[in-house]
Amino acid sequence: MCLATPGRIVAISRAEGAPEAGSDLRDHDLWRCALVDFGGVRQQVSLACLPEARLGDQVLVHVGLALCLVAAP
């Protein structure tokens, strides 16, 4: 169950097709997304559940959503 893969954030942006940015902070989080590198494979993922994620962070990604930060072992 729940195939999830850790990867590193290499860019942060606002989702394509998102409405004009409002002033509402919650709205901002809803559309925040990142390009994540998984050992040479890159995928656009949503950061809606990880407002604290920053460039260079390791995140665990499941069905295109970053679920949590991955601590260094």
Add this chain to the structure above:
Amino acid sequence: MTDSAASTRFLNGPTVSRAAVMEVCGGQTHTILRWGLDQRLPAGMALIHGPGCPVCVTPLPILEAAIALARCPEVILCSYGDMLRVPVPLQGDPQERSIDLLSLRAAGADVRLITQPLQALQLALEHRQRQVVLLAVGFETTAPATALVAMQRQALELSNLHLLVAHVRVVPAMASLLARGESRLDALLAPGHVCSVIGLTEVEQLAQRYARPVVVAGFTPTSLEQALHLSSRMLERGDHGVRNAYREVVHPNGNPRAQALLAEVFEPIDLAWRGLGLIEGGGLALKGAYAEADVRRSLDRGATAAAIAPLRRLGCALETSTEAPGASLCRATEVLQGRCLPSDCPAFAGRCRPEHPLGAPMVSEEGACAAWMHYRHTR
């Protein structure tokens, strides 16, 4: 190693005196069988494969509604690859035949494979004249992504995107397994990715209530072995409670933002899992304003209204194994409850194979029967 030797070590018959540990999650079943971890278990331990495959436990009325919706010409039905192969019995068919979404696609239905729920949103944006239905399955790991789709749908006022929700909650199912009289489970491995969202509180309450050791486990062979050894030590000492063997990912509080998304969009409901029966609080349903996106409301008109009729049976019936085609043979229900091995089933590897599955655990690679078929079976 021969099959018989493998099953001896894997044995979990009712007479076994060894400690029975259930890995609840199908992803962990897959790793265990692919890497042969069952061949090097701590002494005195036997494994039972749990029901943790959301594809396998999706209630039949939801699948029947998905099939009926996909037959409607205005509908684009999208879901994940493992969902598209689940066999759905044709009602009243004397030959007990079944159909799946892939065969429906071959017959002309517009069924799309997606790998992320946000792709459904894109489809709805690209096909404004069509009705896009997202068949959303998965545990609490996957549900936040569906919640996000529901919120973005609302923000974009995308009235042609509809949700057919089959999300299930894993801790109520674990509780249901422990509460059953026939339960022989001595310890549980909890699914790490679910816990990365929900945290440890719910699992802690479960471990205390049923006085069992529960170890939160990851998905790599190394991580799973650590969890197995930890549960073995807890069993030896007679401990109960929760230990976290997946600290790099699982924070005790889980992900509060993901929990907030879930609370915003969903509410727990009682749901009859395929193969397990009614589980109190075992499912999630759209609530409040988000219920507008539920196919039961948004498509309750014309041809699609008839298509969603099976959903009226949802949650009110205690489903049993008699639902599977070839039910007289298929022992999926017992497999899902850890009461028999896949190879104990008379249909296993004969009438029931990955290319024509009878029961749900043969469908997804996560399913105990399919994993057993892939990595254990000698023809």
Add this chain to the structure above:
Amino acid sequence: MSQENPEALIRLGHGGGGTLMRDLINAEFRRLYADPALALHDATVLTDTSGVLAFTVDSSVVQPLQFPGGDIGSLAVIGTANDLAMAGARPRHLSLAVILEEGLPLALLRRIVTSIAEACHRCGVCVETGDTKVVERGKGDGLFLSTSGLGVIATPRPIHPAGIEEGDQILISGDLGRHGLAILASRHGLELHPPVLSDLKPLWPAVQALLEQGIRLHCLRDLTRGGLAMVLQELADVGGWRFAIEEEAVPISEAVQSSCRILGLDPWHLACEGRFVAIVPAGDGDRALDVLAADGGRRIGVVTAPAQPGGGSGAGTVIVHTPLKTTRRQHPPSGELLPRIC
């Protein structure tokens, strides 16, 4: 599409047998032919056919038509030539049937024909005969190709899985899954960084190098659809063999590993178009490895014994020894590779 110059698209008339078709063949396909005068003739005559011949047929229906590291044209030619090489035959002659969908951009067709020409050159084959048809829009997937190939056997006896013997070593010519990944990535929106190219390449040069070293080739098989898992199972089934494979010895690139993790696929199930398995007697294993190692070849296992006492067919077993000192059986994929979420 509507703003395109209608002159630049394939029309039904291009398959009508009239001057439009003649002009298309002259403009686009003629350059492929060994004897361009034959491009519009009904049949070709082959004169240099001494020796034992290998004959094969292939159809190409890949989407997308162009993918990183190749396109449907190079895939059709190289795939056909590789099937001949796996029988121990030097590829020589090719037929090429083209089914075009109405509306296909001529510029795309031209790029694919150029790629066919280059692939023929790389494989040492010539197009000897061909055919062109056009189907209505919506009834083809842009372009289908059907090829057949003739080659001359260069081994003491034709190569066939029946040649496998107990104690043979199993070698693989390179890493798994790059072709399958290149196709899947374009279908499922995975951006590969750096890009992963299909492993598509002619296999005859490697087979020839093995033969030049005097390697006794008991069996060869290219790793196409179904991947390594399918090939090993099929070969084991022919003689009812038990294969023992060392998981750690099977080369898989990091990009293929990561993509498979994301999509929930098994790298052993991914297709290759430029990799093969060679089964050779134990005494030839080291020298065969010397030839293949330069391109990433590895020794991955051995033929241990008949799976059932007394052998027989249809009962082969592939046992994989994992790095954890455990074993598993490896089964081929059941059908279409579907990404999973759980």
